[in-house]
Amino acid sequence: MSFDANTGAVRSSSGTLHENHQLILEAIGRLSPTSVHEAGCGGGDHVANAQMLYPNINVTGGDRGFTQLELATQRHPQLAGKIGLQDITMPFSNQWPRADLVYTQAVIMHIHTAVSHLVALSNLVEQANEYVLLMENQQCHNFVADLTALHTGGHLKWPDLHIYQFESSIGARATLLSRQALELKNLKSDAQLRKGVKVSQRRLKRANEDSARGIFGFLTNLKT
Numbered sequence: 001m002s003f004d005a006n007t008g009a010v011r012s013s014s015g016t017l018h019e020n021h022q023l024i025l026e027a028i029g030r031l032s033p034t035s036v037h038e039a040g041c042g043g044g045d046h047v048a049n050a051q052m053l054y055p056n057i058n059v060t061g062g063d064r065g066f067t068q069l070e071l072a073t074q075r076h077p078q079l080a081g082k083i084g085l086q087d088i089t090m091p092f093s094n095q096w097p098r099a100d101l102v103y104t105q106a107v108i109m110h111i112h113t114a115v116s117h118l119v120a121l122s123n124l125v126e127q128a129n130e131y132v133l134l135m136e137n138q139q140c141h142n143f144v145a146d147l148t149a150l151h152t153g154g155h156l157k158w159p160d161l162h163i164y165q166f167e168s169s170i171g172a173r174a175t176l177l178s179r180q181a182l183e184l185k186n187l188k189s190d191a192q193l194r195k196g197v198k199v200s201q202r203r204l205k206r207a208n209e210d211s212a213r214g215i216f217g218f219l220t221n222l223k224t
Helices: 019-031 045-053 066-075 116-127 143-152 201-212
Strands: 002-004 009-011 035-039 058-063 083-085 099-105 128-135 162-167 173-178
Touching (some): 009 019, 035 116, 058 066, 116 128, 143 173, 143 201
């Protein structure tokens, strides 16, 4: 694999990369973080590929599944000491490795217990120094609305939150959170994020139910 800084594209000589994987690797190349962490790293393929493509970047990963981490170190022995047990829905731990860029790939979309996905989003922002990249199904949660509510309610550590649509060289899309303003497409609503996506009423209904369970900030005006 190689990253072309002029085009912002990643190319693989051994075959076609999955579009999600390619987007993650291109985001790392374009944002140029000094450290990267994958929350929910599973079998460790993304962590291993990122470390191989960007050897000067400190890459780590966490997953709540012990057997997944065992598989990761079997498949990629070089990851020993770089990956560990982490449950992103637990209260934030200062033992989690901090990174300039923290990302997820198909993790938050599966969290639908109580307000756990809101806790996870808050934790991701706290763990990240500069950026959070969400490579998720865009209909499984109201990501833009939930993140905006979390920030407005004081649940995010960053003083400023910028929400962008990040696009890969082949048109795949993800949600990028940044502490600083970037020259990318601003996301103001989930409808904007989901434009062109085949509608799943089941997923949207569940997303709305999940959002409705959140109580954001400290509400003192209790009049109905």
